[in-house]
Amino acid sequence: MNAIIHLATGFGIALTIIDAQSPKACTLHTTGLAVAGFAAGIIVHALLDYAPHCYPVNSRVDFISSLILLGVLIVTARKQYRLLLCCCLTGSVLPDIVDLLPAIVNKQLGWHLPVSRTPLFPWHQQIYSGSVYSGDCGVSNLNTGMVLAAVTGIVLLKRKGLRAIFSLKISTIYKKPRAGRK
Numbered sequence: 004m005n006a007i008i009h010l011a012t013g014f015g016i017a018l019t020i021i022d023a024q025s026p027k028a029c030t031l032h033t034t035g036l037a038v039a040g041f042a043a044g045i046i047v048h049a050l051l052d053y054a055p056h057c058y059p060v061n062s063r064v065d066f067i068s069s070l071i072l073l074g075v076l077i078v079t080a081r082k083q084y085r086l087l088l089c090c091c092l093t094g095s096v097l098p099d100i101v102d103l104l105p106a107i108v109n110k111q112l113g114w115h116l117p118v119s120r121t122p123l124f125p126w127h128q129q130i131y132s133g134s135v136y137s138g139d140c141g142v143s144n145l146n147t148g149m150v151l152a153a154v155t156g157i158v159l160l161k162r163k164g165l166r167a168i169f170s171l172k173i174s175t176i177y178k179k180p181r182a183g184r185k
């Protein structure tokens with residue numbers, strides 16, 4: 004499945020975890036939550052790759068947009084959630100980074116990075132992968148649509164998590180006592 008879709012699921016996982024925790028719990032248990040989010044990202048990646056899928060996004064566009072999205076999300080997140088968000092996002096794309104990134108970089112940039120013939124993650128092997136080779140992407144489109152609908156639903160329902168990750172910066176600024184005011 005396209006990396007940008009995997010990233011979207013990683014964001015959904017981060018949002019679900021952060022929404023379920025208080026800011027204090029997120030701060031106290033950041034490492035444990037980050038490890039859980041990282042593992043959840045890999046598991047969801049596996050499920051998506053086992054399911055029948057095509058690649059609706061061109062590989063170059065997918066590569067560049069995923070890189071930009073990853074950077075923007077991590078840089079704009081509040082510092083206390085950055086590790087957790089980073090782990091959920093990287094977990095969701097790690098299998099592709101390990102097994103597929105060298106070949107993609109070689110193709111896009113003309114480099115000659117070593118490429119392993121046997122993927123480390125079994126769902127990237129042809130016999131286990133749900134990659135559709137027949138060109139009939141009906142089921143894939145349905146799967147992709149359901150995944151994106153689920154992530155959209157999470158974003159809409161987990162607004163507390165969304166505000167915690169990005170918007171509290173603004174409210175914190177507003178809460179600062181004004182100089183000279185008693």
Ligand SMILES: [Zn+2]
Pocket residue numbers: 004048052098099127
């Ligand atoms: Zn994959």
